[in-house]
Amino acid sequence: MWSLLLRKLSMGRLTQKGGNSLRSHKSSNLPSSFRKSLQIRHLDCGSCNGCDWELTASINSIYDLQHFGIDFVASPRHADLLACTGPGSTHLLNAARETYEAMAKPKWVMAVGDCAIDGGVFKGAYASERGIGKTLPVDIKVPGCPPTPDDVIKALLEFMGKK
Amino acid sequence: MLGLQEYLQSYYSNPAVKIEQWEKHEGLVEVPPHDLPGILAYCIAMRPHPIWLTHVVNDERQLGNGFCVYLVLHFPGKDFSLTLVAKGIKSEFPSLALIFPALNWSEREAQDLFGLQADGHPDPRSLVLHPGWPKGFHPLRKDYKTGKESKDFKRAPLVFPEMHGDGIFQVPVGPIHAGIIEPGHFRFYAIGEPVLHLEAQLFYTHKGIEKLIEGRSIEDGLRIIERVCGVCTVSHALAYCEASEKLANFEISRSVLLWRTILAELERVYNHVGDIGNMCAGVGFALGNANGSQCKEELQRLNLEFFGHRFLRGIVVPGGMKSIPGPTESQTIRSRLQELSDDFEKWIPLLIRHDGFRQRAVTTGVLKPESAVDLGVTGPAARASGLPYDWRELHAHLLYPELKVKAMIEHKGDCWSRLMVRVKETRESFRFLHILLSEGMKKSEHRPEIQKSFSEHRMQPWQPAWGCVESPRGTDVIWLMLDDESKIYRCRVRSASYANWPAVPLTVPGNIVPDFPLINKSFELCYSCCDR
Numbered sequence: 032m033w034s035l036l037l038r039k040l041s042m043g044r045l046t047q048k049g050g051n052s053l054r055s056h057k058s059s060n061l062p063s064s065f066r067k068s069l070q071i072r073h074l075d076c077g078s079c080n081g082c083d084w085e086l087t088a089s090i091n092s093i094y095d096l097q098h099f100g101i102d103f104v105a106s107p108r109h110a111d112l113l114a115c116t117g118p119g120s121t122h123l124l125n126a127a128r129e130t131y132e133a134m135a136k137p138k139w140v141m142a143v144g145d146c147a148i149d150g151g152v153f154k155g156a157y158a159s160e161r162g163i164g165k166t167l168p169v170d171i172k173v174p175g176c177p178p179t180p181d182d183v184i185k186a187l188l189e190f191m192g193k194k
Numbered sequence: 195m196l197g198l199q200e201y202l203q204s205y206y207s208n209p210a211v212k213i214e215q216w217e218k219h220e221g222l223v224e225v226p227p228h229d230l231p232g233i234l235a236y237c238i239a240m241r242p243h244p245i246w247l248t249h250v251v252n253d254e255r256q257l258g259n260g261f262c263v264y265l266v267l268h269f270p271g272k273d274f275s276l277t278l279v280a281k282g283i284k285s286e287f288p289s290l291a292l293i294f295p296a297l298n299w300s301e302r303e304a305q306d307l308f309g310l311q312a313d314g315h316p317d318p319r320s321l322v323l324h325p326g327w328p329k330g331f332h333p334l335r336k337d338y339k340t341g342k343e344s345k346d347f348k349r350a351p352l353v354f355p356e357m358h359g360d361g362i363f364q365v366p367v368g369p370i371h372a373g374i375i376e377p378g379h380f381r382f383y384a385i386g387e388p389v390l391h392l393e394a395q396l397f398y399t400h401k402g403i404e405k406l407i408e409g410r411s412i413e414d415g416l417r418i419i420e421r422v423c424g425v426c427t428v429s430h431a432l433a434y435c436e437a438s439e440k441l442a443n444f445e446i447s448r449s450v451l452l453w454r455t456i457l458a459e460l461e462r463v464y465n466h467v468g469d470i471g472n473m474c475a476g477v478g479f480a481l482g483n484a485n486g487s488q489c490k491e492e493l494q495r496l497n498l499e500f501f502g503h504r505f506l507r508g509i510v511v512p513g514g515m516k517s518i519p520g521p522t523e524s525q526t527i528r529s530r531l532q533e534l535s536d537d538f539e540k541w542i543p544l545l546i547r548h549d550g551f552r553q554r555a556v557t558t559g560v561l562k563p564e565s566a567v568d569l570g571v572t573g574p575a576a577r578a579s580g581l582p583y584d585w586r587e588l589h590a591h592l593l594y595p596e597l598k599v600k601a602m603i604e605h606k607g608d609c610w611s612r613l614m615v616r617v618k619e620t621r622e623s624f625r626f627l628h629i630l631l632s633e634g635m636k637k638s639e640h641r642p643e644i645q646k647s648f649s650e651h652r653m654q655p656w657q658p659a660w661g662c663v664e665s666p667r668g669t670d671v672i673w674l675m676l677d678d679e680s681k682i683y684r685c686r687v688r689s690a691s692y693a694n695w696p697a698v699p700l701t702v703p704g705n706i707v708p709d710f711p712l713i714n715k716s717f718e719l720c721y722s723c724c725d726r
Contacts, residue, residue: 034544035481045488073374077399080376080722081424081505084468087374088494091487105372120725121344122324123377123398126369152418157333158344159401177424179504 046095059192062137065111066191068100071141072110072134076127076163077120077153081177082144086114089180096180101187107133115167116177118146118153119160131167139170141190143183148172198269198276201236219590220275222658227263227280227287234265234278235293242270245583246570247662248671248688249300251308253336254281257656261310263287264673265297266660270588277658286311296570299696300688307334307404322397322725325350333405354393357383362390365707369398376721380710387706392699399725407685412438412512412653415682419672420507422687423723425468428461429665430672430687430723431510436591436661437674438512442651450514455592456630457506458663459623463531464493465666466620467538469718473613474545476715477554485541489534496530513648524634531631535624542617555610559701559713562607569697573668573690574619575717577603578611585664597626609716653680665690667719689723 059066075083089096090103104110107130119127131140142163145151150161160166173186202213202223211229215222225233237244247266254262261283268275280287289312291298301312302321309332312318323331328346332338357364362385369377379395403422407415419434420427432454439446446454471486494504500519501509509516519527545551561571566579576583584601586594602618604611655678662671668690677683698717702710 038540038544074370075376075399075721077401077725078376078722079421079424080720081421081427083374083376084424085504088487088491091491092484093488093491103374117399118401120399120401121347122400123369125349126377126398130370152421153401153403153406156406157402158347160344176421176507177505179498 045092046098047093059190061191065137066193068102069112069187069191070102070104070110071112071114071187072104072107072130074113074115074127074130076115076117076123076147076166077159078117078144078146082116082147085177085180085183086116086143089183094180094184096184096187099184099188099193101184101191107131108135110134110138112139112141113167114141114143115147115163115169116143117163118150118156119163119166121158121160124160124166127163127166139190140167141171141173141186142169143173144178145174145176148174151176198237198240198274202233214279219273220277222277222279224279224281227283230263230265230278230280231288231290231293234290237267237276237278238294240269243567244269244276245572245588245669246294246296246693247275247669248660248673248686249297250658250673250684250686251287251304251310251334252675252684253308253334256336260284261287261308263304264658265290266671266673268588268662270583273589275589275660277660279658283310285309286313288313289315291315291317294570295568295696296693298569299692306332308332309335319353322400324395324397325352333402352379352395354381354395355391357391359385361385369395378721382702382707382710384707387708389702389705389707389710392702392710394695394699396695396721397725399722401726403726404685404687407682409681411681412676413649415685416510416512419685419687422726423689423691423720424505425465425720426461426665426667426670426689426723428457428506428510429663429670430689432458432592432663433661433670433672434674434685435510435512436663437659437672438653438661439648440659440661441653441657441674441676442513442648443654444513444648444651446514449518451592452630452633453515453518454510455594455597456627456634457501457509458592459627459630460493460497461506462666463620463623463627464490464497465718466616466623467493469666469715470542470545470613470616470620472718473555473609473712473715474551476712477551479545479548479551482545482548482551485544489538489541492530492534496527500527511648513651519634521635524631528628528631528635531624531627535621538620538624546614546617552610554709554712555613555716556608557606558609558705558709559716560607561697561701565697565700566607569700570693571668571697572693573665574612574615575668575694575697577601578615579607580605585662585669589662591663593630597629599626609712612716655680656683667691668694670723687723687726689720689726691719691721691724694719695724 212224244267250264259281263280265278306323365382368379377398381393383391468490474482563579582601586599671688673686675683
């Protein structure tokens with residue numbers, strides 16, 4: 032217990048500063064109740080898992096996505112936003128549609144990474160789409176292969192009108 | 195490898211067995227398909243047990259060879275790799291899965307993608323292609339021009355074994371999981387809390403990469419290979435480059451070898467610390483997860499700062515490296531790694547002395563050594579079951595012989611052992627990086643000409659070549675054949691996850707359902723490079 036406490040004291044605050052603004056600076060198209068907090072459901076549609084790891088990194092103690100009022104939730108029923116990674120592998124499309132249908136309205140879709148936007152390097156593979164936009168209505172696109180956690184957080188904050 | 199060579203030579207009475215090539219470390223032997231089971235049975239009776247590197251089916255009908263099966267085995271201790279090739283297969287090939295169960299998935303995959311029949315296979319269900327594709331869809335056949343078949347994919351029910359009896363119930367989980375995880379469907383057959391049987395249905399992220407890559411140049415292919423798996427980028431790229439450099443007969447300069455070794459170890463370290471953290475996440479142990487993910491983040495930031503990419507993409511190129519850091523940068527990397535290594539020694543005791551965590555991990559998810567051998571398990575999973583197989587030790591490549599790598603082993607085969615193997619290997623990798631970067635600091639006088647004229651080298655067409663690298667999850671093997679325009683004719687990706695996934699369901703029975711996340715995370719397998 033003491034060792035834990037000592038480590039905690041010696042480390043201090045880890046979360047990087049900058050951007051922890053809770054007031055809206057810019058206009059956002061979101062209804063006002065979604066501008067302060069957003070619940071995200073992640074959906075892997077055949078990604079190489081690079082984007083997935085970057086999403087995971089965005090909730091580590093250094094980026095601490097939660098302190099912006101954004102969090103990942105376990106069920107589409109609890110989610111406002113579906114964060115899709117990967118080009119849309121054929122085997123998974125039905126499950127992707129069902130996940131989207133399970134979300135309560137209003138709901139939005141974010142395409143994370145080049146693959147999710149247009150298929151990326153996997154364009155033309157026989158069991159893959161050219162991006163998730165063919166299957167689900169995409170509202171935000173975050174380009175990159177993979178986009179860094181900073182890119183993802185910036186896109187989310189802009190979407191919410193926080194930055 | 196005298197005994198083996200003599201045995202194969204004794205087949206000379208049978209003119210169909212041809213020793214095509216037999217050098218110090220590699221051999222290529224052509225055998226008739228019907229002799230393959232006998233020769234394989236002889237090979238795997240040798241001790242120490244040989245390990246499989248890859249199993250490739252190739253459509254060589256346009257060369258007049260019919261379909262061919264290539265099986266690459268490695269004999270530990272002798273650093274010898276043997277490729278057995280069976281040519282002239284028409285519609286069925288003898289199944290080897292009963293002799294060497296590691297080949298189970300690979301043969302089922304060949305049935306799906308080539309439309310060949312594995313004669314005598316104990317479980318001929320489809321594997322890679324889920325039920326619902328149009329009949330006769332065998333995309334890896336050369337005469338099959340893929341187009342819009344994905345539109346014809348109609349969802350069909352998956353096939354699972356049935357189970358009857360009092361109190362048995364099924365728990366279907368997935369393909370979409372709670373959390374930021376890749377997709378896969380698991381079906382638990384449970385009695386009360388303990389699991390009786392687990393079926394894993396993967397290949398939800400199957401995209402058809404092996405077909406996509408055909409017809410591309412070596413350089414274009416690398417972009418795709420680096421994206422087979424997000425977190426084993428360097429391992430896949432190195433294996434791919436090793437195969438293509440063999441085909442070009444290309445010598446790599448020492449400084450390139452040095453920096454490739456550094457990259458491979460950096461990849462191992464950031465994965466291992468992340469995986470240690472993730473195992474803690476599997477039991478809801480937030481402290482361990484937080485420390486692991488912080489350390490991983492620091493390492494990935496270091497990757498970005500000095501190599502331009504958080505996952506180290508785009509640095510390894512066929513014939514060399516895109517850029518090589520100078521001595522001052524080496525010094526900075528070394529001192530940063532020293533800090534992280536010191537920090538690692540501070541937070542690791544917090545986990546491994548935590549009683550609650552120990553109790554969850556010890557005796558959970560045991561992989562027996564004999565199962566690991568039979569299924570061809572590789573990487574930390576094999577070493578945690580007492581198999582001393584570390585490709586860095588078994589095969590002389592990169593600068594590993596100088597580092598005198600020793601396989602870090604544990605004997606219990608449970609989640610705890612897999613954790614401890616990773617802890618030990620992380621320590622070793624930090625040590626190796628220190629040694630390697632010290633050499634990087636000295637190399638100031640000559641800057642190597644990077645990627646010197648690799649593209650001008652003539653690549654041997656129609657020759658098989660493989661490359662293998664120990665990734666954080668085990669051996670990643672890339673098998674390559676080029677056509678006469680130096681375009682990729684066939685590229686088979688056998689990742690560590692592909693080799694290890696069949697072992698995961700074996701470790702679950704007897705454990706309770708809530709232990710599955712921990713067991714799964716202790717293997718820390720990737721779905722993407724398994725499904726491709």
